[in-house]
Amino acid sequence: MSRDFVPFALERMMSVWENQVDYNLSESGVVPVTTEELVQDPNLIEDLLTTGLNYPQSNGTLELRENIAALYPGATPDNIIVTTGAAQANFTTLWTLMEPDDEIVVMLPNYMQIWGIAKNFGLKLKTFALTEELNWAADVEELDRSVTDRTKLIAVCNPNNPSGHIMTPEEMDAVVSAADRAGAWLMADEVYAGAERVVEEPTPSFWGRYDKVLAMGSMSKAYGLPGLRLGWVVAPPTTAEQIWARQDYVTIGNTMLANILAAHALSPEVRPRLLARTRDYIQRGYKNFERWAQRHDGLFSWVPPQAAAIVFVRYHVEASSTELCERLIHEHSTYVVPGDHFGLDGHMRISFGHPEDYLLEGLDRVAAVIESAR
Numbered sequence: 053m054s055r056d057f058v059p060f061a062l063e064r065m066m067s068v069w070e071n072q073v074d075y076n077l078s079e080s081g082v083v084p085v086t087t088e089e090l091v092q093d094p095n096l097i098e099d100l101l102t103t104g105l106n107y108p109q110s111n112g113t114l115e116l117r118e119n120i121a122a123l124y125p126g127a128t129p130d131n132i133i134v135t136t137g138a139a140q141a142n143f144t145t146l147w148t149l150m151e152p153d154d155e156i157v158v159m160l161p162n163y164m165q166i167w168g169i170a171k172n173f174g175l176k177l178k179t180f181a182l183t184e185e186l187n188w189a190a191d192v193e194e195l196d197r198s199v200t201d202r203t204k205l206i207a208v209c210n211p212n213n214p215s216g217h218i219m220t221p222e223e224m225d226a227v228v229s230a231a232d233r234a235g236a237w238l239m240a241d242e243v244y245a246g247a248e249r250v251v252e253e254p255t256p257s258f259w260g261r262y263d264k265v266l267a268m269g270s271m272s273k274a275y276g277l278p279g280l281r282l283g284w285v286v287a288p289p290t291t292a293e294q295i296w297a298r299q300d301y302v303t304i305g306n307t308m309l310a311n312i313l314a315a316h317a318l319s320p321e322v323r324p325r326l327l328a329r330t331r332d333y334i335q336r337g338y339k340n341f342e343r344w345a346q347r348h349d350g351l352f353s354w355v356p357p358q359a360a361a362i363v364f365v366r367y368h369v370e371a372s373s374t375e376l377c378e379r380l381i382h383e384h385s386t387y388v389v390p391g392d393h394f395g396l397d398g399h400m401r402i403s404f405g406h407p408e409d410y411l412l413e414g415l416d417r418v419a420a421v422i423e424s425a426r
């Protein structure tokens with residue numbers, strides 16, 4: 053049966069506008085790391101210049117998979133498939149595990165990739181909410197109602213995009229119990245782990261809490277390297293093999309340079325430096341956002357994000373978020389993501405991982421468009 057294709061509205065709008073506008077406050081990561089910042093070791097420069105640009109092993113080089121596995125208790129390189137961003141990890145994993153009419157339960161609000169894939173694959177889609185009034189805590193009762201013995205997979209995003217919420221141990225336990233009761237897969241998109249604002253410790257993974265967990269990670273957010281287009285899935289070895297078999301048809305594998313640079317970035321010598329850089333942008337950026345917003349009383353309300361370089365604000369005018377954001381692009385050359393793109397109108401996702409002057413000028417333009425809609 054053919055069905056209408058559901059486009060990925062957020063990514064399409066981003067790819068069209070993020071490099072066009074003067075002030076791009078749409079990105080959920082911080083200012084990207086340059087190659088020069090990443091590669092400071094002269095031996096590595098020499099290695100990069102003399103390495104043949106061959107295909108690396110298509111599930112990722114052993115060195116890279118070892119460095120990734122070291123981040124997950126009990127994981128070995130056999131648990132890891134390196135992908136073209138977490139985007140491909142999510143896609144190929146769903147392709148591997150789900151058949152049309154299988155039931156999936158997805159957390160909302162959410163980066164809507166899994167939601168859209170579910171629609172396009174003809175899955176039965178149910179949701180459960182993170183609730184703004186409860187500081188974006190998970191509605192565990194709704195989760196328990198949505199998950200039944202027909203549920204094949206539960207998809208969560210922790211820390212959450214767009215709210216920046218980090219699940220408490222109790223919320224994580226509730227998700228694991230729901231998955232366990234149903235015998236369902238638990239797919240955890242954890243690309244913002246390591247980009248915490250309010251706590252020092254990285255957000256713990258779901259990996260190791262249950263035997264049917266798939267944990268997605270990425271170089272894009274916590275490490276500031278989205279242009280490597282390198283992510284991964286951590287899965288039980290037989291499932292990892294099945295995902296790899298599908299990847300052979302999609303991208304074959306990631307590039308040689310991305311494998312080398314990601315392995316370097318995740319090495320014990322370099323990783324702390326990159327994480328500290330990201331946290332520094334997040335700390336300073338959020339303070340600048342907060343100071344600015346306090347001077348524009350009544351424009352927005354928001355729950356302070358616990359992680360990621362984004363704040364999901366509720367704006368206080370009656371207008372559709374898509375309309376406001378389109379006006380912002382066309383009249384003020386500034387781009388923030390409309391709440392519509394996360395399944396929640398009346399909101400905007402604003403990124404703050406920018407230098408102060410750039411952020412403040414972009415925010416002033418956001419204020420101008422909201423004021424004009426009053």
Ligand SMILES: Cc1ncc(COP(=O)(O)O)c(C=O)c1O
Pocket residue numbers: 080136137138139140163209213241243269270271272278281282283
């Ligand atoms: C929750 C979530 N998952 C996956 C992705 C895609 O990440 P990647 O750049 O690793 O493909 C994003 C990007 O914004 C995201 O927010």
